[in-house]
Amino acid sequence: MANVVETLGKLERRVTISVPRDAVQQEVDGRLRQLAKTFRMPGFRPGKAPMKVVASQYGGQVQAEVLSDKVGSAFFEVQRAENLKVAGQPRFEPKLSAEGDADDSTIAFDATFEVYPEVTLGDVATAEVKRTVTNIGDDEVTRTLDILRKQRVTFAPRGDGEKVQDGDRVTVDFVGKIDGEAFAGGSAEDFVFTLGEGRMLPEFEKASVGLGAGESREFDLAFPEDYHGKDVAGKTAQFTVTIKQIELPQLPELDGEFAKTLGVADGDIDKMRTEVKDNLEREAKRRAQAELKNSVMDALLKLAADLEVPKALVEQDQQRLVELARQDLEQRGVPNAKTAPIPAEMFRDQAERRVKLGLILAELVAANDLKAKPDQIRKEVEEFAKSYEDPKEVVRWYYSNQQRLSEMEAYVVENNVVEFVTARAKVTDEEVPFEKLGATA
Missing domain, CATH: 3.10.50.40 (Chitinase A; domain 3)
Known part of the structure; x- marks a missing residue:
C-alpha cells in the first residue's frame, strides 16, 4: 500500500512508516549473537555467556539501533518513491495503535519533516540596484602614502x-x-x-x-x-x-628608502606610487563589488518577499553561526569561550536571510546556467593573488586545497548572479570617495 504524505503546513509534512516486527526481531537476534561471540563475563569463557545475559545487557541498545536503521531506510524509500525534497532531518515518533487495532505485526512511526519550497521570483527587470563608482587619482595615492608614513x-x-x-x-x-x-x-x-x-x-x-x-x-x-x-x-x-x-x-620622508620599505626593491618613487595606485584600484574594485552584491541580494529578497523557508535549515545555520562566534571568541582569548552561553536566537534574522538567499541563488543558477566555469575560477584566483608578494605561490595554495577552491567557486557563482541581475535590473550609479567606499558593506 502506498504511503500517504500528509500536509501539515506550507512546508511541513508527515508520513507513517511501518516496519515488520519479525524483521526487526530477526535483525536484533542476529546482532546479539554477533555480540555474544566476544562478550566477557566473570565465570564464563569469552563468547560462552548465556544469551539471556547478553540480551539483558545489550538488548535495548541493539533494538534501538535496528529500529533507527530500519525506519531510516524505509523513510528513504518513501522519499524516493514520492520524489520528496526533504529539508533537514525528519523527526520520528512512535505511532500509538488505535483502540481495537489487533494488528501487532508491524511497528509504526510518524515521520514529520519539511520540504524545500518552490522559489518564485518576480521580474528581475523591476529590481532596483545601486552601484558605487570610485575613481583613484593622485589625491587618493598621496593620502594613502601619508597613512603608510604615519604607520612607520x-x-x-x-x-x-x-x-x-x-x-x-x-x-x-x-x-x-x-x-x-x-x-x-x-x-x-x-x-x-x-x-x-x-x-x-x-x-x-x-x-x-x-x-x-x-x-x-x-x-x-x-x-x-x-x-x-x-x-x-x-x-x-x-x-x-x-x-x-x-x-x-x-614621519619618514617620501624617498627611495621609504619606497624600499613598501617592497619596491630599487627605491623608485614613481614605481612606488604606481604600485600603491594599483593596490587601491584593486581594493576599490573589491569594496564596490561587495556593495553591489549586497544591493543585488537585497533586491532579490524583495522579489521573493513571500518565500517561506524551512525552519530546520534556519536552525542549522543558526548553530553554524554560533560555532563561528565561539571560534572568534577563542581566537580573541576570551576565557571559557568553549562553554560560554551564546543564544542561537540572536542569529535568527541573519540565518533566515542566508537560507533565503541560498534558495534564491540556487534557483537562479539552475535556471540560467550561472555555474562557475573553471576559467572563471582561475581568473579570480589569479586576480586575488596579485596583491601578494608571490602570486604563483598563492595560486598553488588555492589549488592544493579543495575547500579553498570551493569557496572561490561559490564567490564566482555569486558574481555571476550579480552580473546577471545588473544586466537586467534598474541600476543607478553613485560616485563615492574611496575612504567612504565599503563603510556600510
Missing part, C-alpha cells in the same frame, strides 16, 4: 623647555583618587601613551598638553557611565599627572 612613525626626544603637543608620545607618572582615596588602576609610574590616539580619556590628554618635562598638573576626570571599570564608572576622580619625558613624532 618614529619618536625623538623634544628639546629642553619644549612643551607637550598633540601627537607627542609622553612618559608620565599619575595618581588618581576618588573622595581622597586611591582606587585600583588609578595610579602608575613610567606610563607611556601618544596624544591623539584615543587610548586615554580626553580630560587626561587635555591636562597633559602644554606641560614640560618635570611639570605636574591636577585635574578632575569624570568617568563615563558605561566605563569598563565598574568601580569608577560614573564617578569623578582627582588626578595629578607628572610629565617625565616628551617625544615628538617624526
